[in-house]
Amino acid sequence: MxxxxxxxxxxxxxxxxxxxxxxxxxxxxxxxxxxxxxxxxxxxxxxxxxxxxxxxxxxxxxxxxxxxxxxxxxxxxxxxxxxxxxxxxxxxxxxxxxxxxxxxxxxxxxxxxxxxxxxxxxxxxxxxxxxxxxxxxxxxxxxxxxxxxxxxxxxxxxxxxxxxxxxxxGGGGGGARAGAGGSGPAKGTPTGTAAGTCPALPVLHALHGVARRAGRRAGGRAAPAAGGPGPRVSWVDLPYAVMDTARGALPGTRVTVNDVVLAALTAALRATPQALDGYARLDRVYSGVPVDLRGPADAERLGNVLSGTRLPLPVWSDDPVTRLRAVHRAMRRNKDRRRALGGARLTDAAARLGTWGVHAMSRFMYADPGTITLSCSNARLCDRPLTMDGAPVDSFTGVSFVVPHARFQFLLTTYHRTHTFGVTGDRACGPWLDDLTAAFATEVHRLADLA
CATH class of the missing domain: 3.30.559.10 (Chloramphenicol acetyltransferase-like domain)
Incomplete structure (x- = not known):
């Protein structure tokens, strides 16, 4: 066991x-x-x-x-x-x-x-x-x-x-093994590095990374009433090979899966005008990007071993290569400046201030529309096919919540040879969530054709 x-x-x-x-x-x-x-x-x-x-x-x-x-x-x-x-x-x-x-x-x-x-x-x-x-x-x-x-x-x-x-x-009987497959492609460093020995410079970079306010949406999103209508969910499957090919769409560089996802998300937002309806500053649309900080020593650890960064989405551009290049540079800059590690140390420091620090950081991260416009995660759930009592597991998909100030939350999950792009939105988004996921898939195929 x-x-x-x-x-x-x-x-x-x-x-x-x-x-x-x-x-x-x-x-x-x-x-x-x-x-x-x-x-x-x-x-x-x-x-x-x-x-x-x-x-x-x-x-x-x-x-x-x-x-x-x-x-x-x-x-x-x-x-x-x-x-x-x-x-x-x-x-x-x-x-x-x-x-x-x-x-x-x-x-x-x-x-x-x-x-x-x-x-x-x-x-x-x-x-x-x-x-x-x-x-x-x-x-x-x-x-x-x-x-x-x-x-x-x-x-x-x-x-x-x-x-x-x-x-x-191990569910089929006999000896149990540790979980197979990776927990996600966006890796930081072991949590001990994040919390204990991270130098001051990444903390300053983390603060600088959130200094510019995101464009606010008029009215924001009210928290749902207890017992009221729940969110809506939409998702679309993409072959692993298509996403892998799309990584070659930027001339001279092979970008990451995260880069392709964020560039395709940007195109989907442009193609679905209702998604950003009411935002005063479309040049300040920011996505939060969670980062898994598990290292080899704690790869199987349960809990929240996370930090995150944010980056501007280039919704101002109508060119797919320009969008991909802008996202790639922003993600590269975040990694080079170790902003995820700085963010982890920053949240730890806030928690050491006690309840006041926890509440202040909680509001900043999850309920301040000036911090992020939306969030987009990427989780690799398993790299190989699974079975349950000998029957094949056909799909393995993640579903997220919607943070208090946002209208929707995005999540890419990977199981074996399939990527699934999903969005959870409030009830008002229901009529066009399928359009948003379809536009995402269209852009990934478009980038693959450009590769």
């Missing part, structure tokens, strides 16, 4: 900076910080009892899954924010059966499940595995959706847990 490695909070204690900031943001703004991974399996569904036994076998040694925030009598997180190492988790409440409603597809179900704040009730679970026993239009298949409060787990952690549940990760 695999166990947590390198997690200093596995026995409880003060929340690390990022955990505390996301806990504070959800509590203060009542806006969901729920993320999820969705697997579709081309085989008959297990019973609830079978899936619970499998989850206990595969995840019983993961101490991170036992953590709970210390709360007041009303169930709200107590300040200063701390983790408590609770009892072993209850399979009956953490592994549940959830069917689709008549006429509902998997995207709508995923949106309904990332919409609520976790826990949904005082003392309720911070994470859940949902078994969808029948898929619309595919009576022989089923789906599994693993969702969690982002303060507990990041997308790489969800990917690792899902891999552990599969046959290749």
């Amino acid at each position: 695999p166990h947590d490695t390198g997690d200093p909070t596995r026995e409880g204690g003060p929340m690390p900076a990022l955990d505390a900031m996301m806990t504070a943001a959800q509590d203060r703004y009542r806006s969901s910080f729920t993320i999820a991974v969705l697997l579709t399996v081309a085989g008959p569904a297990p019973s609830a009892a079978q899936l619970r036994r499998r989850a206990v076998r595969c995840w019983g040694g993961q101490d991170r899954l036992r953590l709970r925030p210390v709360t007041d009598p009303a169930g709200r997180p107590r300040r200063p924010y701390r983790w408590s190492a609770g009892r072993d988790w209850d399979p009956a409440t953490h592994v549940v059966v959830t069917g689709t409603a008549p006429g509902q597809d998997l995207r709508e179900l995923a949106a309904d499940l990332v919409g609520p704040c976790l826990p949904e009730r005082p003392g309720g679970p911070l994470w859940q595995l949902h078994l969808v026993p029948a898929l619309p239009g595919a009576p022989e298949g089923h789906a599994l959706l693993l969702r969690a409060h982002h303060a507990l787990l990041d997308m790489a952690s969800l990917g690792r847990l899902a891999r552990l549940l599969c046959d290749e990760g």
